[in-house]
Amino acid sequence: MRNFHLDRRQLSIPYLIYLILFVVMPLLVVLYYGFTDENGNISFANFIIFFTNSKTMGTLVYSVAIAVVVTVICLLLAYPVAYILAKGKYARKHSFLMIFVLPMWINFTLRITALKEILTMLEGNLAYHPFVNTVICMVYDFLPFMIMPLFNALTKLDSSIIEAGYDLGADFPQVLKRVILPLTVPGIISGITMVFLPAMTNYVVLDMVYNSTYIMGSLIGSYFSSYDWNNGSIISAILLMLIGFFAIFTERIMNRVEKEEQRI
Amino acid sequence: MIVRKMIFAAFAAIPFMLAGCSSEKTSDAIILRVSNWEEYIDEGDWDEAIELEDGTEICGENNIITDFEDWYFETYGKRVKVEYSTFGTNEELYNQITIGDVYDLVCPSDYMMEKLLREDKLVPYSKSFFDVSAENNYYAKGVSPYIDSVFEKLSVNGEPISDYAAGYMWGTMGVVYNPEEIPKEAASHWDVILNKDYFRRITVKDSVRDTFFTALGIEYYDEITADDFVNSADYGEKLSEVLNRTDEATVMGAEDILSRAKDNVYSFETDSGKADMVTGKVVANIQWSGDAVYTLDQAEEDGMELYYVIPEEGTNLWFDGWVMLKEGLEQDPDKQQAAEAFVNYLSRPDNAIRNMYYIGYTSVISGGESDLMYQYMNYCYAADPDEAEDSEDTEGTEEEEGTVEYSEIGYFFEADTDEANEKYSIITTPDQLDRQLFAQYPPKSVVDHAVVMDCFDDEANERINRAWTNVRCFDLDKLFFWK
Numbered sequence: 001m002r003n004f005h006l007d008r009r010q011l012s013i014p015y016l017i018y019l020i021l022f023v024v025m026p027l028l029v030v031l032y033y034g035f036t037d038e039n040g041n042i043s044f045a046n047f048i049i050f051f052t053n054s055k056t057m058g059t060l061v062y063s064v065a066i067a068v069v070v071t072v073i074c075l076l077l078a079y080p081v082a083y084i085l086a087k088g089k090y091a092r093k094h095s096f097l098m099i100f101v102l103p104m105w106i107n108f109t110l111r112i113t114a115l116k117e118i119l120t121m122l123e124g125n126l127a128y129h130p131f132v133n134t135v136i137c138m139v140y141d142f143l144p145f146m147i148m149p150l151f152n153a154l155t156k157l158d159s160s161i162i163e164a165g166y167d168l169g170a171d172f173p174q175v176l177k178r179v180i181l182p183l184t185v186p187g188i189i190s191g192i193t194m195v196f197l198p199a200m201t202n203y204v205v206l207d208m209v210y211n212s213t214y215i216m217g218s219l220i221g222s223y224f225s226s227y228d229w230n231n232g233s234i235i236s237a238i239l240l241m242l243i244g245f246f247a248i249f250t251e252r253i254m255n256r257v258e259k260e261e262q263r264i
Numbered sequence: 265m266i267v268r269k270m271i272f273a274a275f276a277a278i279p280f281m282l283a284g285c286s287s288e289k290t291s292d293a294i295i296l297r298v299s300n301w302e303e304y305i306d307e308g309d310w311d312e313a314i315e316l317e318d319g320t321e322i323c324g325e326n327n328i329i330t331d332f333e334d335w336y337f338e339t340y341g342k343r344v345k346v347e348y349s350t351f352g353t354n355e356e357l358y359n360q361i362t363i364g365d366v367y368d369l370v371c372p373s374d375y376m377m378e379k380l381l382r383e384d385k386l387v388p389y390s391k392s393f394f395d396v397s398a399e400n401n402y403y404a405k406g407v408s409p410y411i412d413s414v415f416e417k418l419s420v421n422g423e424p425i426s427d428y429a430a431g432y433m434w435g436t437m438g439v440v441y442n443p444e445e446i447p448k449e450a451a452s453h454w455d456v457i458l459n460k461d462y463f464r465r466i467t468v469k470d471s472v473r474d475t476f477f478t479a480l481g482i483e484y485y486d487e488i489t490a491d492d493f494v495n496s497a498d499y500g501e502k503l504s505e506v507l508n509r510t511d512e513a514t515v516m517g518a519e520d521i522l523s524r525a526k527d528n529v530y531s532f533e534t535d536s537g538k539a540d541m542v543t544g545k546v547v548a549n550i551q552w553s554g555d556a557v558y559t560l561d562q563a564e565e566d567g568m569e570l571y572y573v574i575p576e577e578g579t580n581l582w583f584d585g586w587v588m589l590k591e592g593l594e595q596d597p598d599k600q601q602a603a604e605a606f607v608n609y610l611s612r613p614d615n616a617i618r619n620m621y622y623i624g625y626t627s628v629i630s631g632g633e634s635d636l637m638y639q640y641m642n643y644c645y646a647a648d649p650d651e652a653e654d655s656e657d658t659e660g661t662e663e664e665e666g667t668v669e670y671s672e673i674g675y676f677f678e679a680d681t682d683e684a685n686e687k688y689s690i691i692t693t694p695d696q697l698d699r700q701l702f703a704q705y706p707p708k709s710v711v712d713h714a715v716v717m718d719c720f721d722d723e724a725n726e727r728i729n730r731a732w733t734n735v736r737c738f739d740l741d742k743l744f745f746w747k
Contacts, residue, residue, distance in 0.1 A: 054740050055733060055734050058738040059737045125545075210531030210533070212531055213737070214737050227358070
């Protein structure tokens with residue numbers, strides 16, 4: 001019988017195969033193309049072109065602008081909702097949460113098609129406000145991804161700590177600022193991670209609301225369809241680096257928060 | 265280069281390792297790997313049959329590919345198994361081929377055929393394929409003389425494309441418009457996309473080549489509509505030269521036009537334009553003729569009448585066709601025979617009609633000896649006095665009284681002579697001259713303004729793609745992007 005016992009190492013094999021085949025290998029291909037020229041020689045030209053071309057930089061700025069606005073709006077909308085759901089005295093918290101997360105079960109292109117019709121009714125012509133429409137649709141699409149981690153962080157937050165704040169004479173704004181917000185930073189950060197990067201690259205939404213300006217995702221697509229694998233790959237690689245920096249940055253904040261929690 | 269090949273090889277090997285065990289068993293049948301556009305072939309399951317004048321009934325009961333496999337076995341006594349897959353754009357097909365997907369027979373557009381031929385990836389059709397005396401050579405017997413002449417004129421490195429390609433569908437590019445919202449005069453020029461009267465109410469194709477062509481039509485409008493240009497003896501060649509210009513100045517001019525268009529049109533769309541026409545979000549929309557027919561049909565079902573017009577300064581004549589790939593056939597004569605038989609089977613007039621009926625595009629087949637194609641055109645568009653009452657069911661569109669004779673399509677079926685025009689004329693309702701009939705079978709006068717877009721060289725492509733990216737990317741100077 002001992003032979004049938006699976007140890008930890010064996011259990012990790014299926015995922016390891018998956019990881020190598022579908023994550024590591026494609027990534028290597030992307031990096032290979034990103035840092036070679038069309039003849040296959042190692043080159044940093046693509047990298048330099050990206051940062052010196054005003055149009056690609058314009059795309060980066062535009063994508064970041066969309067992503068920042070979407071993330072901020074999501075955060076402002078989601079935080080109060082998550083707070084009420086987590087701290088309110090409802091008998092069926094999780095059912096309420098379900099209602100907020102429910103739209104995720106329907107395919108997002110379908111939902112956006114519906115939203116498009118509503119926006120057309122409100123605005124008359126969608127093409128007048130491409131930026132606003134893009135933001136509205138992305139917020140609609142990504143909001144559940146913000147609510148979930150915030151809800152989890154707020155549920156875990158011990159109510160007695162909040163009460164202690166009030167007992168020590170603080171009013172609600174002070175408690176919010178000095179107790180609740182700092183203690184839910186991990187939730188806020190994971191919410192931002194879930195929203196910010198998809199918002200930078202999800203060009204399907206832009207296509208659907210007739211925003212004809214490229215964002216990072218569409219720029220990659222346009223390079224690939226003109227057989228320019230090298231320049232398309234470098235953009236993917238640069239996005240990857242952005243994610244990397246972001247991860248390191250979050251790690252640091254998380255560590256600091258943890259230390260502070262231990263102090264309490 | 266070696267590293268790249270190895271990476272490709274590693275990826276290409278995976279599916280074979282996974283599938284290797286199962287697919288080997290049917291090795292007695294010829295495997296024919298075909299790749300075609302999405303929704304570009306009859307998939308069967310029709311509700312009703314087409315009944316032509318002479319009593320011929322055509323009905324797609326099964327998928328046409330299954331029918332081909334059966335027909336091939338009956339005719340040649342050999343089993344063939346078609347592995348059918350699809351692609352969305354020419355570039356996608358090209359990328360698949362370069363990555364290592366292997367196909368025997370594919371259906372790219374004109375310029376992509378040229379590109380593949382230039383890269384020496386194609387196998388020429390065998391001599392026997394063009395033998396009109398053989399019974400089963402439906403393509404050679406049935407292809408329209410007009411399409412044939414277009415093919416003959418195109419060549420790469422001195423080799424005519426007609427040796428390597430068999431046509432499938434063809435058409436023009438034009439403007440679908442709503443006659444209640446926009447007059448024909450406005451819609452029948454490419455500069456409609458810059459027209460401020462229709463601010464944010466017109467869509468353009470999200471495709472570099474097609475939109476670039478539109479821009480050239482605007483850029484050189486004055487030159488190509490000048491009287492002495494139009495009346496010159498070599499008008500066709502001259503027009504083709506102008507609308508295929510790719511020099512630096514031309515591309516910059518086009519970039520400027522498209523930047524202005526971007527701020528004026530509703531969107532650059534790939535597929536949503538058809539639906540947006542029907543729902544009334546846009547009033548005009550640049551389309552290929554086949555999609556135009558589909559849009560017009562859809563709108564009709566919703567009780568809305570849309571028209572199609574081809575800008576008079578010039579249009580893009582395009583065609584898709586079957587080419588055989590070296591890498592797939594590997595000089596296997598059985599396979600090549602099966603591939604050629606597949607093309608012939610699709611070119612048999614009744615099958616060409618099935619495909620046309622199913623997808624709305626126009627087949628390059630005019631029928632040759634058989635007049636089925638002409639009958640089918642009559643079936644679709646002839647004004648039938650018995651059905652005049654039925655047509656009043658389409659509410660809101662008061663049919664104009666009377667009928668007209670449309671006799672400018674002899675060139676497609678036989679030759680551009682009065683005799684052929686007379687023979688292949690059709691009595692139809694007047695509106696059809698602006699609608700489906702016009703889109704499917706444009707008159708000779710319109711086709712004279714049509715040019716085939718060349719396969720540009722790498723340098724020109726790079727220039728055009730860069731211009732396109734510049735148009736589409738956010739301009740840093742314009743920081744008020746929420747406007």
